Amino acid sequence: EIVLTQSPGTLSLSPGERATLSCRASQSVSNYLAWYQQKRGQAPRLLISGASSRATGIPDRFSGSGSGTDFTLSISRLESEDFAVYYCQQYGDSPRTFGQGTKVEVK
């Protein structure tokens, strides 16, 4: 199965700063890559699908890029509600797999 490795494990930033999260796949998934945000006690929320398409209602400060094996989620200016855990998930191969998550915390 395809292994997704997210880095860093934890990102300590201040509100207003830019966040850059990485997701690397063990083999190519083309652009079949999604990003989710999960807050404590809540279900994951889809942010990005197709590596770069924002889901309905997602602010444009969230952007995704990449293809093949290397992907990036960027948050242009962190707002207080953006501090959470972020997961990538591939759907280029079965079984679908998730990364282990990156926690974005307040510095």
Place this chain on the structure above:
Amino acid sequence: EVQLLESGGGLIQPGGSLRLSCAASGFTLNSYGFTWVRQTPGKGLKWVSGISNSGTTYYADSVKGRFTISRDNSKNTLYLQMDNLRAEDTALYYCARWNGCGDLWGQGTLVTVSS
């Protein structure tokens, strides 16, 4: 309101069975595929099982032969029948509306397998 609501979790002994339900509201179940995903503190998110809008089913190797996913479009409800449960099945189980990835998730139901 468009939402999914899971139920059916609980404490069960190893070898026992549980049936999880996922009730959809605000939209029609039969137009979509669905997936069950489980989450544990130590192992993160893991895809468990999926069903397409046409009824084709898919399973992770770890649950194949023990779990059965199904849907009742007349009740707008998705199910996960879990048999021969093991300690390692302990997790928070989410249902999600799925088209490669999940655009709508329920709040989860907790399954604890322990004697």
